[in-house]
Amino acid sequence: MKIIIAPDSFKESLSSLEVATAIEAGFREILPDAEYIKLPIADGGEGTVEALVAATQGRIVKVEATGPLGDKVKAFYGVCGDNQTAVIEMAAASGLALVPFDKRNPLVTTSYGTGELIRAALDEGYRNFVIGIGGSATNDAGVGMLQALGVRFYDEAGKDIGFGGGSLVEIERIDATAIDERILESQIKVACDVNNPLIGPTGASVVFGPQKGATPEMVTVLDRCLTYFAERVKVDLGKNIQDEPGAGAAGGMGAAMLAFLPAQLRPGIEIVIEQIALDSLVLDADLVITGEGRIDGQSVFGKAPVGIARVAQQYEVPVVALCGSLGRGVEDVYACGISALFSVVTGPCSLDIALAGAADNIKNSARNVAAVIALAKKIA
Secondary structure, eight states: OEEEEEEEEEEEEEEEEEHHHHHHHHHHHHOSSSSSEOOOOOOOSHHHHHHHHHTTTOOOEEEEEEEETTTTEEEEEEOTTTEEEEETTTHHHHHHGGGGGGGGOTTOOOHHHHHHHHHHHHHHHEEEEEEEOBBBOSSSHHHHHHHHOOEEEEOTTSOOOSGGGGGGOOOOEOOOOOHHHHHHSEEEEEEEEOOOOOOTTTSSSHOOOOOOTOOHHHHHHHHHHHHHHHHHHHHHOOOOOSTTTTTTTGGGHHHHHHHHHHHHEEOOOHHHHHHHHHHHHTOOOOEEEEEEEEEEEGGGGOOOOHHHHHHHHHHOOOOEEEEEEOOGGGGGGGGGGGGGEEEOSSSSSHHHHHTHHEEEEHHHHHEEEEHHHHHHHHHH
């Protein structure tokens, strides 16, 4: 019996690899002789590097980079097992988790460190990139990242502008002639799971700014800054990016990728599935186990478990999903290939208790699913 274990992380609790390990442990108690293939999954946010490195037997490269507040942080990027593809997650150097709650302010946070990670991978010879832009702390339209790659943003005095989304209104001229030519020779797949435009009521500042510490007053300023940035890009580069789908992702990082780099914005789970060659592994599998912290009606719009299930559905392989909670509209996922859903929480409890007990609860739930499978075999 061949079983594919391909879960996303349980956010704030377990990484996708830890979830996969717990599921395997539970199944092995009942079905010790089965063949297990663990494929930790992510969709572009935190855990993307770990998931692709683990699934492809790659490696992690540690790098010191500039954090969102301008200080140095310990960051990393990944190299896939083919030794051809570098995997970068924005969260590693420019992520919200790197900023203390009381210091979260997208007027000042920078994406410079993400550019340093890209540059470090370029220095090692990599020209194929997967870049996950989820979990960012920034609203600087990717200007920090571009500065690290050689693009100059001059103010009225002819000096480089400072860090942060609030500095965008100081741009008087953009000079992209000194951009690192190596990045222009690269292939870049950007894991982007939102279609928000850069500005306006559904843009980066309004929709995502509050999650990054922006007050209502800051949101207004930030949207004005991004509007000004889009105008400068149109004047200096001749590109109209403000209404491009996905331009508003990661505080405007999507816009930077589209305007300055040879990048494709695609749903993160599609990129991950492609990189790990999921089709070739699933086609002769007997069962797929997936899951994440919460599954609900919104999961059909690009969430990892549904992406996994859709691949399995093509080969008529049943899929069982384990999750922390089942939300409204969860029944919508059945049409996408998920055969059965189970919450791993054993009873009413606080969130803290649920998070602390996640590993044991996942293992026990997996064991119970395996026990039902074993029982069905006996009955048959």
